Amino acid sequence: MTEPIKAKEPFRFYTRWHLSELLGIKASNLEQLLEHIKGVPGSCIYHHTHRFLQQHQYLSPEPPNDFAYWVREVLGDDELGERLASIDTIQYKTIRSLREKIVETIEKYLKHNPKANLRFAGEDEQFHFIKSVSFIAPTNEAATDLREFAEALRKVTIDSIYFHIFEAHLRLEKGTNDFSNWLDTSLQEKALAEKIAKLDPYTYTLDGLRKTILKIVEKRLAA
Amino acid sequence: MVHINDYIPIVGQSTIDDLKLLAERLKGKVIQHVNSTSVGGGVAEILNRMVPLLGELGVDSRWDLIKGGSQFFDVTKKFHNALHGRPEDITDHDLEIFMETTETNLGLMNTYGDVVFIHDPQPIGLIKKKAGNKWLWRCHIDVSHPHKKVWDFLMSFIPNYDAAVFSSPIFSQRLPIRQYLISPSIDPLSDKNKELPQEVIDAALAKYNIVKDKPIITQISRFDRLKDPSGVIDAYLQVKRYIDCQLILAGGTATDDPEGIQVLAEVQEKAKKDKDIHVLLLPQDDILINALQRASDVIVQKSLKEGFGLTVAEALWKAKPIVASHVGGISLQVKHKFSGLMCHSIEGAAFAIKQLLNNPEYAKKLGENGRQHIKNNFLLTRHLKEYMLLFLSLYHPEDIVYL
Incomplete structure:
Protein backbone atom coordinates (compact mmCIF):
# COMPACT_ATOMS: atom_id res chain seq x y z
CA MET A 1 0.00 0.00 0.00
CA THR A 2 1.46 3.41 -0.99
CA GLU A 3 1.20 6.60 1.05
CA PRO A 4 -1.86 8.56 -0.01
CA ILE A 5 -1.24 11.76 -1.98
CA LYS A 6 -1.51 14.96 0.07
CA ALA A 7 -3.85 17.61 -1.28
CA LYS A 8 -2.73 21.18 -1.77
CA GLU A 9 -6.05 22.40 -0.48
CA PRO A 10 -7.48 20.45 2.48
CA PHE A 11 -11.09 19.39 2.32
CA ARG A 12 -12.97 21.25 5.04
CA PHE A 13 -16.16 19.51 6.10
CA TYR A 14 -19.06 21.87 6.44
CA THR A 15 -22.39 21.18 7.95
CA ARG A 16 -25.76 22.55 7.20
CA TRP A 17 -28.84 22.80 9.37
CA HIS A 18 -32.24 23.83 8.30
CA LEU A 19 -35.15 25.61 9.83
CA SER A 20 -38.62 25.19 8.35
CA GLU A 21 -40.42 28.41 7.61
CA LEU A 22 -44.19 28.22 7.19
CA LEU A 23 -45.54 30.26 4.30
CA GLY A 24 -49.19 30.16 5.41
CA ILE A 25 -50.14 29.01 1.87
CA LYS A 26 -52.19 25.86 1.38
CA ALA A 27 -53.77 23.80 -1.39
CA SER A 28 -56.86 21.61 -1.37
CA ASN A 29 -56.80 20.27 -4.92
CA LEU A 30 -54.47 19.83 -7.87
CA GLU A 31 -55.17 23.19 -9.47
CA GLN A 32 -54.29 25.03 -6.28
CA LEU A 33 -51.24 22.86 -5.78
CA LEU A 34 -50.06 23.63 -9.31
CA GLU A 35 -50.67 27.35 -8.98
CA HIS A 36 -48.66 27.60 -5.77
CA ILE A 37 -45.83 25.36 -7.01
CA LYS A 38 -45.37 27.90 -9.81
CA GLY A 39 -45.22 30.85 -7.44
CA VAL A 40 -43.50 29.78 -4.23
CA PRO A 41 -39.80 30.50 -3.62
CA GLY A 42 -37.19 27.97 -4.78
CA SER A 43 -36.35 27.19 -1.14
CA CYS A 44 -39.92 25.92 -0.82
CA ILE A 45 -39.60 23.53 -3.79
CA TYR A 46 -36.32 22.43 -2.30
CA HIS A 47 -37.94 21.75 1.07
CA HIS A 48 -40.72 19.62 -0.36
CA THR A 49 -38.41 17.60 -2.59
CA HIS A 50 -35.74 16.98 0.04
CA ARG A 51 -37.42 16.92 3.43
CA PHE A 52 -38.09 13.20 3.39
CA LEU A 53 -34.41 12.49 3.04
CA GLN A 54 -33.80 13.72 6.53
CA GLN A 55 -37.05 13.12 8.36
CA HIS A 56 -37.89 9.64 7.24
CA GLN A 57 -34.50 8.06 6.96
CA TYR A 58 -35.77 4.60 7.79
CA LEU A 59 -38.46 4.80 5.09
CA SER A 60 -36.04 5.45 2.27
CA PRO A 61 -36.26 5.00 -0.60
CA GLU A 62 -40.05 5.10 -0.47
CA PRO A 63 -41.38 8.68 -0.57
CA PRO A 64 -39.17 10.92 -2.69
CA ASN A 65 -41.14 14.14 -2.37
CA ASP A 66 -44.02 15.69 -0.47
CA PHE A 67 -46.05 16.44 -3.59
CA ALA A 68 -46.12 12.78 -4.63
CA TYR A 69 -46.96 11.67 -1.11
CA TRP A 70 -49.85 14.13 -0.75
CA VAL A 71 -51.30 13.43 -4.19
CA ARG A 72 -51.27 9.69 -3.53
CA GLU A 73 -52.12 9.48 0.16
CA VAL A 74 -54.50 12.42 0.56
CA LEU A 75 -56.06 12.98 -2.87
CA GLY A 76 -55.95 9.25 -3.55
CA ASP A 77 -54.61 9.80 -7.08
CA ASP A 78 -52.23 6.87 -7.48
CA GLU A 79 -51.32 7.53 -11.08
CA LEU A 80 -50.21 11.13 -10.69
CA GLY A 81 -48.63 10.20 -7.36
CA GLU A 82 -46.50 7.65 -9.13
CA ARG A 83 -45.55 10.08 -11.90
CA LEU A 84 -44.45 12.69 -9.37
CA ALA A 85 -42.61 10.10 -7.29
CA SER A 86 -40.68 8.89 -10.28
CA ILE A 87 -39.28 12.30 -11.25
CA ASP A 88 -35.56 11.60 -11.24
CA THR A 89 -34.41 14.43 -8.97
CA ILE A 90 -30.71 13.76 -9.56
CA GLN A 91 -31.12 14.68 -13.24
CA TYR A 92 -32.02 18.27 -12.41
CA LYS A 93 -29.11 20.58 -11.77
CA THR A 94 -31.22 23.49 -10.60
CA ILE A 95 -34.33 23.99 -8.51
CA ARG A 96 -35.78 25.93 -11.44
CA SER A 97 -35.57 22.95 -13.77
CA LEU A 98 -36.92 20.60 -11.08
CA ARG A 99 -39.85 22.93 -10.52
CA GLU A 100 -40.52 23.06 -14.27
CA LYS A 101 -40.60 19.27 -14.43
CA ILE A 102 -43.07 19.03 -11.53
CA VAL A 103 -45.29 21.69 -13.11
CA GLU A 104 -45.17 19.99 -16.51
CA THR A 105 -46.04 16.61 -14.94
CA ILE A 106 -49.12 17.98 -13.17
CA GLU A 107 -50.26 20.10 -16.13
CA LYS A 108 -49.97 17.21 -18.55
CA TYR A 109 -51.88 14.93 -16.22
CA LEU A 110 -54.66 17.47 -15.64
CA LYS A 111 -55.00 18.00 -19.38
CA HIS A 112 -55.72 14.32 -19.96
CA ASN A 113 -57.61 13.81 -16.69
CA PRO A 114 -59.56 17.02 -16.02
CA LYS A 115 -61.75 15.24 -13.47
CA ALA A 116 -58.71 14.69 -11.28
CA ASN A 117 -59.12 18.28 -10.15
CA LEU A 118 -62.41 17.36 -8.48
CA ARG A 119 -60.62 15.49 -5.73
CA PHE A 120 -60.37 17.67 -2.64
CA ALA A 121 -58.42 17.21 0.56
CA GLY A 122 -60.23 17.50 3.88
CA GLU A 123 -59.63 20.69 5.82
CA ASP A 124 -57.07 19.07 8.11
CA GLU A 125 -55.24 17.39 5.26
CA GLN A 126 -54.52 20.29 2.96
CA PHE A 127 -51.05 20.72 1.52
CA HIS A 128 -49.13 23.34 3.48
CA PHE A 129 -46.24 25.06 1.77
CA ILE A 130 -43.04 25.32 3.76
CA LYS A 131 -39.63 26.63 2.82
CA SER A 132 -36.20 25.73 4.16
CA VAL A 133 -33.90 28.28 5.65
CA SER A 134 -30.38 26.83 5.48
CA PHE A 135 -27.54 27.60 7.85
CA ILE A 136 -24.10 26.60 6.66
CA ALA A 137 -21.05 26.45 8.90
CA PRO A 138 -17.59 24.83 8.88
CA THR A 139 -17.05 21.89 11.26
CA ASN A 140 -13.77 21.06 12.98
CA GLU A 141 -13.13 18.18 10.58
CA ALA A 142 -10.73 18.52 7.65
CA ALA A 143 -8.78 16.12 5.42
CA THR A 144 -5.60 16.48 3.41
CA ASP A 145 -5.45 12.93 2.05
CA LEU A 146 -7.71 9.99 1.37
CA ARG A 147 -7.10 8.32 4.72
CA GLU A 148 -8.02 11.47 6.65
CA PHE A 149 -11.00 11.91 4.37
CA ALA A 150 -12.31 8.45 5.28
CA GLU A 151 -11.70 9.10 8.95
CA ALA A 152 -13.62 12.39 8.91
CA LEU A 153 -16.41 10.84 6.87
CA ARG A 154 -16.97 8.36 9.67
CA LYS A 155 -17.24 11.15 12.25
CA VAL A 156 -19.29 13.93 10.70
CA THR A 157 -23.07 14.15 11.11
CA ILE A 158 -25.46 13.11 8.40
CA ASP A 159 -26.18 16.84 8.05
CA SER A 160 -22.64 17.30 6.79
CA ILE A 161 -22.97 14.42 4.30
CA TYR A 162 -26.22 15.98 3.22
CA PHE A 163 -24.61 19.37 2.67
CA HIS A 164 -21.75 18.07 0.55
CA ILE A 165 -23.92 15.79 -1.55
CA PHE A 166 -27.39 17.29 -1.90
CA GLU A 167 -27.05 20.95 -1.06
CA ALA A 168 -23.99 21.30 -3.26
CA HIS A 169 -25.52 19.35 -6.11
CA LEU A 170 -28.88 21.04 -6.40
CA ARG A 171 -29.62 24.02 -4.30
CA LEU A 172 -26.35 25.80 -4.81
CA GLU A 173 -26.49 24.78 -8.47
CA LYS A 174 -23.17 22.94 -8.63
CA GLY A 175 -23.19 20.17 -11.21
CA THR A 176 -21.43 17.62 -9.04
CA ASN A 177 -21.00 16.93 -5.34
CA ASP A 178 -18.26 18.44 -3.18
CA PHE A 179 -16.56 15.12 -2.43
CA SER A 180 -16.12 14.19 -6.09
CA ASN A 181 -15.01 17.70 -6.92
CA TRP A 182 -12.22 17.67 -4.30
CA LEU A 183 -11.14 14.09 -4.97
CA ASP A 184 -10.81 14.89 -8.65
CA THR A 185 -9.20 18.32 -8.53
CA SER A 186 -7.06 18.08 -5.37
CA LEU A 187 -6.12 14.41 -5.19
CA GLN A 188 -6.28 13.51 -8.88
CA GLU A 189 -8.56 10.59 -7.91
CA LYS A 190 -10.62 10.85 -11.08
CA ALA A 191 -11.98 7.31 -11.07
CA LEU A 192 -12.93 7.49 -7.41
CA ALA A 193 -14.57 10.87 -7.93
CA GLU A 194 -16.61 9.47 -10.79
CA LYS A 195 -17.74 6.46 -8.80
CA ILE A 196 -19.12 8.71 -6.05
CA ALA A 197 -20.65 11.13 -8.53
CA LYS A 198 -22.43 8.23 -10.22
CA LEU A 199 -24.32 7.20 -7.07
CA ASP A 200 -27.96 8.18 -7.02
CA PRO A 201 -28.05 9.65 -3.51
CA TYR A 202 -31.82 9.95 -3.55
CA THR A 203 -32.17 6.19 -3.30
CA TYR A 204 -30.14 5.76 -0.09
CA THR A 205 -30.74 6.67 3.51
CA LEU A 206 -28.19 9.27 4.61
CA ASP A 207 -26.40 6.75 6.78
CA GLY A 208 -26.54 4.22 3.95
CA LEU A 209 -24.98 6.82 1.69
CA ARG A 210 -22.19 7.44 4.19
CA LYS A 211 -21.47 3.70 4.38
CA THR A 212 -21.50 3.33 0.59
CA ILE A 213 -19.08 6.22 0.02
CA LEU A 214 -16.83 4.93 2.82
CA LYS A 215 -16.75 1.48 1.26
CA ILE A 216 -15.68 2.94 -2.10
CA VAL A 217 -12.96 5.04 -0.45
CA GLU A 218 -11.71 2.16 1.71
CA LYS A 219 -11.49 -0.10 -1.32
CA ARG A 220 -9.34 2.52 -3.05
CA LEU A 221 -7.16 2.86 0.06
CA ALA A 222 -6.63 -0.88 0.19
CA ALA A 223 -5.71 -1.07 -3.52
CA MET B 1 -28.24 16.76 37.01
CA VAL B 2 -28.10 15.80 33.36
CA HIS B 3 -25.31 17.24 31.20
CA ILE B 4 -25.21 17.76 27.46
CA ASN B 5 -22.55 15.07 26.99
CA ASP B 6 -24.89 12.53 28.62
CA TYR B 7 -26.83 12.52 25.34
CA ILE B 8 -23.85 11.28 23.32
CA PRO B 9 -24.66 7.56 23.76
CA ILE B 10 -28.14 8.21 22.35
CA VAL B 11 -27.58 10.70 19.52
CA GLY B 12 -23.84 10.44 18.85
CA GLN B 13 -20.82 12.68 19.44
CA SER B 14 -21.16 14.62 16.20
CA THR B 15 -24.69 15.78 17.01
CA ILE B 16 -23.51 17.23 20.30
CA ASP B 17 -20.49 18.80 18.56
CA ASP B 18 -22.91 20.52 16.19
CA LEU B 19 -24.85 21.97 19.11
CA LYS B 20 -21.63 23.37 20.52
CA LEU B 21 -20.74 24.90 17.15
CA LEU B 22 -24.11 26.60 16.99
CA ALA B 23 -23.97 27.82 20.58
CA GLU B 24 -20.69 29.62 19.83
CA ARG B 25 -22.58 31.76 17.33
CA LEU B 26 -24.93 32.94 20.08
CA LYS B 27 -22.25 33.99 22.56
CA GLY B 28 -23.13 37.27 24.22
CA LYS B 29 -26.85 37.05 23.53
CA VAL B 30 -29.32 36.68 26.39
CA ILE B 31 -32.39 34.56 25.68
CA GLN B 32 -35.30 35.27 28.01
CA HIS B 33 -38.13 32.73 28.06
CA VAL B 34 -41.45 33.89 29.50
CA ASN B 35 -44.52 31.78 30.25
CA SER B 36 -47.16 31.43 32.95
CA THR B 37 -46.34 28.25 34.84
CA SER B 38 -43.23 26.44 35.98
CA VAL B 39 -44.92 23.07 36.54
CA GLY B 40 -47.47 20.97 34.69
CA GLY B 41 -47.97 20.77 30.96
CA GLY B 42 -45.55 20.32 28.11
CA VAL B 43 -44.19 23.88 27.94
CA ALA B 44 -42.90 23.92 31.51
CA GLU B 45 -41.51 20.44 31.05
CA ILE B 46 -39.48 21.44 28.00
CA LEU B 47 -38.22 24.68 29.53
CA ASN B 48 -37.18 22.95 32.76
CA ARG B 49 -34.68 20.91 30.79
CA MET B 50 -33.88 23.21 27.90
CA VAL B 51 -32.89 26.32 29.84
CA PRO B 52 -30.07 24.64 31.83
CA LEU B 53 -28.81 22.74 28.76
CA LEU B 54 -28.65 25.92 26.68
CA GLY B 55 -26.73 27.43 29.58
CA GLU B 56 -24.30 24.55 29.60
CA LEU B 57 -23.77 24.98 25.87
CA GLY B 58 -22.82 28.59 26.56
CA VAL B 59 -26.08 30.31 25.59
CA ASP B 60 -27.20 32.64 28.36
CA SER B 61 -30.78 31.43 28.69
CA ARG B 62 -33.16 32.51 31.47
CA TRP B 63 -36.77 31.85 32.33
CA ASP B 64 -39.30 34.23 33.89
CA LEU B 65 -42.93 33.76 34.84
CA ILE B 66 -45.78 36.23 34.59
CA LYS B 67 -48.12 36.59 37.51
CA GLY B 68 -51.87 36.12 37.33
CA GLY B 69 -54.82 35.45 39.61
CA SER B 70 -57.53 32.83 39.24
CA GLN B 71 -59.74 35.16 37.18
CA PHE B 72 -56.94 35.65 34.69
CA PHE B 73 -56.28 31.93 34.40
CA ASP B 74 -60.02 31.25 33.99
CA VAL B 75 -59.96 33.62 31.03
CA THR B 76 -56.79 32.17 29.53
CA LYS B 77 -58.27 28.68 29.87
CA LYS B 78 -61.29 29.93 27.91
CA PHE B 79 -58.89 31.39 25.35
CA HIS B 80 -57.12 28.06 25.16
CA ASN B 81 -60.35 26.15 24.54
CA ALA B 82 -61.60 28.75 22.08
CA LEU B 83 -58.36 28.72 20.09
CA HIS B 84 -58.73 24.97 19.86
CA GLY B 85 -62.08 25.65 18.19
CA ARG B 86 -64.36 24.87 21.11
CA PRO B 87 -67.41 27.15 21.35
CA GLU B 88 -66.78 29.57 24.21
CA ASP B 89 -68.55 32.75 25.14
CA ILE B 90 -65.74 35.27 25.20
CA THR B 91 -67.00 38.54 26.62
CA ASP B 92 -65.50 42.01 26.57
CA HIS B 93 -65.12 41.61 30.32
CA ASP B 94 -62.86 38.58 29.71
CA LEU B 95 -60.66 40.72 27.48
CA GLU B 96 -60.57 43.42 30.14
CA ILE B 97 -59.44 40.90 32.77
CA PHE B 98 -56.73 39.72 30.39
CA MET B 99 -55.55 43.27 29.77
CA GLU B 100 -55.59 44.21 33.45
CA THR B 101 -53.23 41.34 34.30
CA THR B 102 -51.15 42.16 31.24
CA GLU B 103 -50.78 45.77 32.42
CA THR B 104 -49.72 44.54 35.87
CA ASN B 105 -47.10 42.28 34.32
CA LEU B 106 -45.92 45.04 32.02
CA GLY B 107 -45.19 47.02 35.15
CA LEU B 108 -43.53 44.13 36.99
CA MET B 109 -41.47 42.40 34.35
CA ASN B 110 -38.09 43.43 33.13
CA THR B 111 -37.77 42.30 29.51
CA TYR B 112 -34.01 42.38 29.49
CA GLY B 113 -33.36 39.63 26.90
CA ASP B 114 -31.67 40.25 23.57
CA VAL B 115 -34.29 37.74 22.49
CA VAL B 116 -37.54 37.69 24.46
CA PHE B 117 -39.22 34.35 23.84
CA ILE B 118 -42.90 34.47 24.79
CA HIS B 119 -44.65 31.11 25.18
CA ASP B 120 -48.38 30.82 24.50
CA PRO B 121 -51.10 33.47 24.76
CA GLN B 122 -50.94 34.27 28.48
CA PRO B 123 -47.91 36.62 28.31
CA ILE B 124 -48.50 37.76 24.70
CA GLY B 125 -49.29 41.34 25.70
CA LEU B 126 -45.79 41.91 27.05
CA ILE B 127 -44.86 42.80 23.47
CA LYS B 128 -45.92 46.34 24.37
CA LYS B 129 -42.52 46.59 26.06
CA LYS B 130 -40.64 45.83 22.87
CA ALA B 131 -37.65 48.11 22.51
CA GLY B 132 -34.59 47.44 20.35
CA ASN B 133 -34.53 43.72 21.19
CA LYS B 134 -35.99 40.76 19.25
CA TRP B 135 -39.30 39.16 20.23
CA LEU B 136 -40.60 35.70 19.41
CA TRP B 137 -44.06 34.32 20.04
CA ARG B 138 -44.18 30.56 20.49
CA CYS B 139 -47.68 29.16 20.02
CA HIS B 140 -47.94 25.66 21.47
CA ILE B 141 -51.67 25.45 20.73
CA ASP B 142 -53.58 23.98 17.79
CA VAL B 143 -54.89 27.16 16.15
CA SER B 144 -56.00 25.56 12.91
CA HIS B 145 -59.62 26.65 13.51
CA PRO B 146 -59.37 29.43 16.08
CA HIS B 147 -62.26 31.28 17.68
CA LYS B 148 -62.42 34.49 15.67
CA LYS B 149 -62.80 36.91 18.56
CA VAL B 150 -59.86 35.46 20.45
CA TRP B 151 -57.68 35.21 17.37
CA ASP B 152 -58.49 38.80 16.36
CA PHE B 153 -57.58 39.85 19.88
CA LEU B 154 -54.24 38.02 19.69
CA MET B 155 -53.66 39.53 16.27
CA SER B 156 -53.57 42.94 17.93
CA PHE B 157 -50.22 41.75 19.41
CA ILE B 158 -48.75 39.17 16.99
CA PRO B 159 -47.70 41.50 14.12
CA ASN B 160 -45.43 43.37 16.54
CA TYR B 161 -43.33 40.27 17.12
CA ASP B 162 -40.33 39.52 14.92
CA ALA B 163 -41.45 35.95 14.28
CA ALA B 164 -43.94 33.32 15.43
CA VAL B 165 -43.36 29.61 15.96
CA PHE B 166 -45.91 26.83 15.52
CA SER B 167 -45.75 23.09 16.21
CA SER B 168 -47.48 21.89 13.06
CA PRO B 169 -47.96 23.22 9.51
CA ILE B 170 -51.74 23.00 9.91
CA PHE B 171 -51.59 25.70 12.60
CA SER B 172 -50.01 28.25 10.31
CA GLN B 173 -52.00 31.33 9.36
CA ARG B 174 -51.29 34.09 6.90
CA LEU B 175 -49.28 36.45 9.07
CA PRO B 176 -47.36 39.64 8.32
CA ILE B 177 -44.33 38.23 10.17
CA ARG B 178 -42.13 35.18 9.56
CA GLN B 179 -43.44 31.96 11.04
CA TYR B 180 -41.41 28.85 11.73
CA LEU B 181 -42.27 25.23 12.21
CA ILE B 182 -40.59 23.73 15.26
CA SER B 183 -41.95 20.59 16.84
CA PRO B 184 -41.56 20.17 20.56
CA SER B 185 -39.57 17.24 21.86
CA ILE B 186 -39.07 14.76 24.63
CA ASP B 187 -36.04 14.31 26.79
CA PRO B 188 -34.82 10.70 26.64
CA LEU B 189 -32.92 11.14 29.92
CA SER B 190 -35.72 12.67 31.95
CA ASP B 191 -37.47 10.69 34.67
CA LYS B 192 -40.44 10.41 32.34
CA ASN B 193 -38.51 8.72 29.56
CA LYS B 194 -35.41 7.00 30.92
CA GLU B 195 -35.18 3.21 31.13
CA LEU B 196 -36.68 1.75 34.31
CA PRO B 197 -36.00 -1.51 36.12
CA PHE B 378 -38.40 14.40 18.27
CA LEU B 379 -35.63 14.30 20.84
CA LEU B 380 -34.53 17.32 22.85
CA THR B 381 -31.24 17.62 20.98
CA ARG B 382 -33.07 18.36 17.70
CA HIS B 383 -35.20 20.90 19.55
CA LEU B 384 -32.14 22.63 21.04
CA LYS B 385 -30.61 22.83 17.58
CA GLU B 386 -33.74 24.37 16.04
CA TYR B 387 -34.18 26.90 18.82
CA MET B 388 -30.62 28.07 18.37
CA LEU B 389 -31.21 28.35 14.60
CA LEU B 390 -34.38 30.28 15.33
CA PHE B 391 -32.49 32.78 17.50
CA LEU B 392 -29.86 33.15 14.78
CA SER B 393 -32.53 33.64 12.10
CA LEU B 394 -33.62 36.82 13.88
CA TYR B 395 -30.30 38.35 12.88
CA HIS B 396 -30.19 36.82 9.37
CA PRO B 397 -33.19 37.52 7.11
CA GLU B 398 -31.81 35.55 4.13
CA ASP B 399 -32.75 31.98 3.08
CA ILE B 400 -29.18 30.70 2.98
CA VAL B 401 -27.16 31.83 5.97
CA TYR B 402 -23.39 31.39 6.12
CA LEU B 403 -22.32 31.30 9.75
Missing part, protein backbone atom coordinates in the same frame (compact mmCIF):
# COMPACT_ATOMS: atom_id res chain seq x y z
CA GLN B 198 -38.93 -3.96 36.17
CA GLU B 199 -39.34 -3.63 39.94
CA VAL B 200 -40.09 0.11 39.61
CA ILE B 201 -42.77 -0.69 37.02
CA ASP B 202 -44.25 -3.40 39.24
CA ALA B 203 -44.21 -1.08 42.25
CA ALA B 204 -46.13 1.58 40.32
CA LEU B 205 -48.87 -0.90 39.46
CA ALA B 206 -48.95 -2.22 43.03
CA LYS B 207 -49.28 1.32 44.38
CA TYR B 208 -52.62 1.66 42.60
CA ASN B 209 -53.71 -1.95 43.12
CA ILE B 210 -53.48 -2.75 39.44
CA VAL B 211 -52.88 -6.43 38.73
CA LYS B 212 -51.34 -7.25 35.38
CA ASP B 213 -53.57 -10.26 34.76
CA LYS B 214 -55.07 -8.79 31.58
CA PRO B 215 -53.86 -6.34 28.93
CA ILE B 216 -53.55 -2.72 30.00
CA ILE B 217 -54.76 0.14 27.80
CA THR B 218 -53.58 3.52 29.01
CA GLN B 219 -54.15 7.17 28.31
CA ILE B 220 -51.85 9.56 30.13
CA SER B 221 -53.23 13.08 29.95
CA ARG B 222 -54.33 16.02 31.97
CA PHE B 223 -58.02 15.74 32.88
CA ASP B 224 -59.20 18.00 30.13
CA ARG B 225 -62.21 17.67 27.81
CA LEU B 226 -60.01 18.18 24.78
CA LYS B 227 -58.19 14.95 25.70
CA ASP B 228 -61.56 13.17 25.58
CA PRO B 229 -61.16 10.85 28.59
CA SER B 230 -64.85 10.07 28.34
CA GLY B 231 -64.41 8.95 24.73
CA VAL B 232 -61.53 6.72 25.81
CA ILE B 233 -63.84 4.96 28.29
CA ASP B 234 -66.41 4.44 25.52
CA ALA B 235 -63.77 2.97 23.22
CA TYR B 236 -62.49 0.72 26.02
CA LEU B 237 -66.04 -0.54 26.69
CA GLN B 238 -66.37 -1.48 23.03
CA VAL B 239 -63.08 -3.40 23.15
CA LYS B 240 -64.06 -5.06 26.42
CA ARG B 241 -66.98 -6.82 24.71
CA TYR B 242 -64.43 -8.98 22.88
CA ILE B 243 -61.20 -8.82 24.88
CA ASP B 244 -60.87 -8.91 28.64
CA CYS B 245 -58.70 -5.88 29.38
CA GLN B 246 -58.29 -2.97 31.75
CA LEU B 247 -58.01 0.78 31.31
CA ILE B 248 -55.80 3.31 33.05
CA LEU B 249 -56.69 6.98 32.73
CA ALA B 250 -53.97 8.85 34.52
CA GLY B 251 -52.90 12.45 34.71
CA GLY B 252 -52.41 15.48 36.85
CA THR B 253 -53.58 19.04 36.56
CA ALA B 254 -51.63 22.15 35.64
CA THR B 255 -51.70 25.23 37.85
CA ASP B 256 -53.08 27.24 34.93
CA ASP B 257 -55.99 24.82 34.30
CA PRO B 258 -58.91 25.45 36.68
CA GLU B 259 -61.27 23.15 34.73
CA GLY B 260 -59.33 19.98 35.47
CA ILE B 261 -60.98 19.03 38.76
CA GLN B 262 -64.45 19.21 37.24
CA VAL B 263 -63.48 16.97 34.32
CA LEU B 264 -61.86 14.50 36.72
CA ALA B 265 -65.10 14.23 38.72
CA GLU B 266 -67.08 13.51 35.56
CA VAL B 267 -64.64 10.81 34.50
CA GLN B 268 -64.68 9.20 37.95
CA GLU B 269 -68.46 9.11 37.85
CA LYS B 270 -68.48 7.46 34.44
CA ALA B 271 -65.80 4.94 35.44
CA LYS B 272 -67.26 3.75 38.69
CA LYS B 273 -69.43 1.02 37.12
CA ASP B 274 -66.38 -0.92 35.90
CA LYS B 275 -63.74 -2.13 38.35
CA ASP B 276 -61.21 -2.52 35.54
CA ILE B 277 -61.12 1.21 34.86
CA HIS B 278 -58.44 2.89 36.96
CA VAL B 279 -58.76 6.67 37.13
CA LEU B 280 -55.60 8.00 38.71
CA LEU B 281 -55.03 11.59 39.70
CA LEU B 282 -51.29 11.55 39.78
CA PRO B 283 -49.01 13.70 41.83
CA GLN B 284 -46.14 15.36 39.92
CA ASP B 285 -44.21 12.10 39.66
CA ASP B 286 -42.60 11.50 36.31
CA ILE B 287 -41.17 8.11 37.20
CA LEU B 288 -44.67 6.95 37.98
CA ILE B 289 -45.93 8.09 34.57
CA ASN B 290 -42.95 6.44 32.92
CA ALA B 291 -43.68 3.19 34.78
CA LEU B 292 -47.38 3.23 33.84
CA GLN B 293 -46.52 3.77 30.17
CA ARG B 294 -44.01 0.94 30.26
CA ALA B 295 -46.52 -1.37 31.96
CA SER B 296 -49.09 -0.78 29.22
CA ASP B 297 -49.87 -3.00 26.25
CA VAL B 298 -51.47 -0.24 24.19
CA ILE B 299 -51.27 3.49 24.72
CA VAL B 300 -54.09 5.72 23.56
CA GLN B 301 -54.14 9.46 22.88
CA LYS B 302 -57.68 10.14 21.79
CA SER B 303 -57.50 13.92 21.92
CA LEU B 304 -60.13 16.01 20.18
CA LYS B 305 -57.58 18.78 19.75
CA GLU B 306 -53.91 18.73 20.47
CA GLY B 307 -51.12 21.26 20.37
CA PHE B 308 -48.60 18.56 19.74
CA GLY B 309 -49.28 15.64 22.04
CA LEU B 310 -45.94 14.92 23.68
CA THR B 311 -47.44 11.87 25.39
CA VAL B 312 -47.46 10.22 21.96
CA ALA B 313 -43.71 10.77 21.55
CA GLU B 314 -43.18 9.47 25.09
CA ALA B 315 -45.09 6.28 24.35
CA LEU B 316 -43.33 5.73 21.03
CA TRP B 317 -39.93 6.31 22.60
CA LYS B 318 -40.79 3.35 24.86
CA ALA B 319 -41.61 1.40 21.68
CA LYS B 320 -45.26 1.08 22.70
CA PRO B 321 -47.97 0.52 20.11
CA ILE B 322 -50.20 3.55 20.00
CA VAL B 323 -53.71 4.48 18.93
CA ALA B 324 -54.02 8.22 18.48
CA SER B 325 -56.40 10.76 16.99
CA HIS B 326 -55.57 12.40 13.71
CA VAL B 327 -55.32 15.87 15.27
CA GLY B 328 -52.71 18.56 15.69
CA GLY B 329 -49.10 17.50 15.86
CA ILE B 330 -49.96 13.84 16.39
CA SER B 331 -50.01 13.26 12.64
CA LEU B 332 -46.35 14.34 12.53
CA GLN B 333 -45.46 11.64 15.06
CA VAL B 334 -47.56 8.73 13.89
CA LYS B 335 -47.57 7.47 10.34
CA HIS B 336 -50.70 5.34 10.13
CA LYS B 337 -50.00 1.61 9.99
CA PHE B 338 -46.28 2.28 10.12
CA SER B 339 -45.53 3.73 13.53
CA GLY B 340 -48.97 3.40 15.11
CA LEU B 341 -52.66 3.51 14.28
CA MET B 342 -54.63 6.71 13.79
CA CYS B 343 -58.32 7.15 14.51
CA HIS B 344 -61.05 9.73 13.95
CA SER B 345 -63.77 8.38 16.24
CA ILE B 346 -64.55 6.27 19.31
CA GLU B 347 -65.40 3.32 17.05
CA GLY B 348 -62.17 3.78 15.12
CA ALA B 349 -60.17 3.88 18.34
CA ALA B 350 -61.87 0.71 19.60
CA PHE B 351 -61.20 -1.13 16.35
CA ALA B 352 -57.53 -0.11 16.36
CA ILE B 353 -57.04 -1.16 19.99
CA LYS B 354 -58.55 -4.58 19.18
CA GLN B 355 -56.25 -4.94 16.18
CA LEU B 356 -53.20 -4.27 18.33
CA LEU B 357 -54.25 -6.50 21.22
CA ASN B 358 -55.07 -9.36 18.88
CA ASN B 359 -51.83 -9.05 16.86
CA PRO B 360 -48.94 -8.59 19.27
CA GLU B 361 -46.26 -9.07 16.57
CA TYR B 362 -47.77 -6.29 14.47
CA ALA B 363 -48.11 -4.12 17.56
CA LYS B 364 -44.45 -4.73 18.41
CA LYS B 365 -43.29 -3.75 14.92
CA LEU B 366 -45.29 -0.51 15.00
CA GLY B 367 -43.78 0.32 18.38
CA GLU B 368 -40.24 -0.29 17.15
CA ASN B 369 -40.75 1.88 14.07
CA GLY B 370 -42.23 4.55 16.29
CA ARG B 371 -39.19 4.58 18.55
CA GLN B 372 -36.89 5.05 15.56
CA HIS B 373 -39.00 7.92 14.23
CA ILE B 374 -38.88 9.68 17.61
CA LYS B 375 -35.14 9.14 17.81
CA ASN B 376 -34.65 10.76 14.42
CA ASN B 377 -37.00 13.68 14.84
